[in-house]
Amino acid sequence: MDFKVATLLKASSGNKKLESVSSTLKMGRSEFKCDVDGSVLLTKTDVGVWVSACLSAKIGRQCGSCLDQYIEPLDLAIEEEYFPLLNLVTGERNELEGIGEDNFYIGEDNVLDLSDAVRQYISLHASINSKCKEYCKALCVDCGINLNKEKCNCRNNKKNTKLAALLESFRPTE
Ligand SMILES: [Zn+2]
Ligand SMILES: [Zn+2]
Known part of the structure; x- marks a missing residue:
């Protein structure tokens, strides 16, 4: 789920770029995968890139009762700011003081990778009980x-x- 944002990072704040997503994520250590589709609006901020993503995820899971595999659909609305590790103009590493460690970063290759944020949102919002249906027998x-x-x-x-x-x-x- 990579987006090249070098051009956007050089633009003035407020510039936007609309991207579409269609990819498959591996979920942690499990063998199960997750299909993600949707659109991502990237907006240049003063320091980085604001990501507004509307995604629909199809999470592969295993039922805790009957052990069958099933798909849990989940809509995700992601709003996050990404900070660039490198200053594109000077070529130096950015001093990201005051920006917490929980933030998302744009790598030194100027690629914004959305997959970690998607995984985080999924683990926060996916249902805790893994049941293939409400009345699994x-x-x-x-x-x-x-x-x-x-x-x-x-x-x-x-x-x-x-x-x-x-x-x-x-x-x-x-
Ligand atoms: Zn079941
Ligand atoms: Zn029996």
């Missing part, structure tokens, strides 16, 4: 079948054996 504790997809007879069998035992006790003795 989970896996059968006896046979391990995914009860969303198939039925098994474990419960019935248990009922049947209980019922059988019950009927047995009522059987008239001869």
Whole structure:
């Protein structure tokens, strides 16, 4: 999710550049990926670049109940200022005093990489519970079948054996 912003950084503040995004992100250490689409408005500020992004993410996740993989859709509205590490005019490193460490930076190659911000926003806004649907039927504790997809007879069998035992006790003795 890289944007070349050298030209924008040389422009005066208030200049804008509209970009579109369509890419796939890896989410941390997990094997799951996230598709991200949308538009990104880059605006030159006094010191850096203001990013306003409207993105729709499709996050690959695994259901905690039935272990199935599913997609969680999530709309992201990102508003962040990015600060350039390098001063394009002087070629020197910028003194970014007073700017906290939590900020996002534009690398020395004048490339603004949005992927860290997208990951942060996703981890903040994605639902905490990983459930494929509200009423996931989970896996059968006896046979391990995914009860969303198939039925098994474990419960019935248990009922049947209980019922059988019950009927047995009522059987008239001869
Ligand atoms: Zn599930
Ligand atoms: Zn079962």
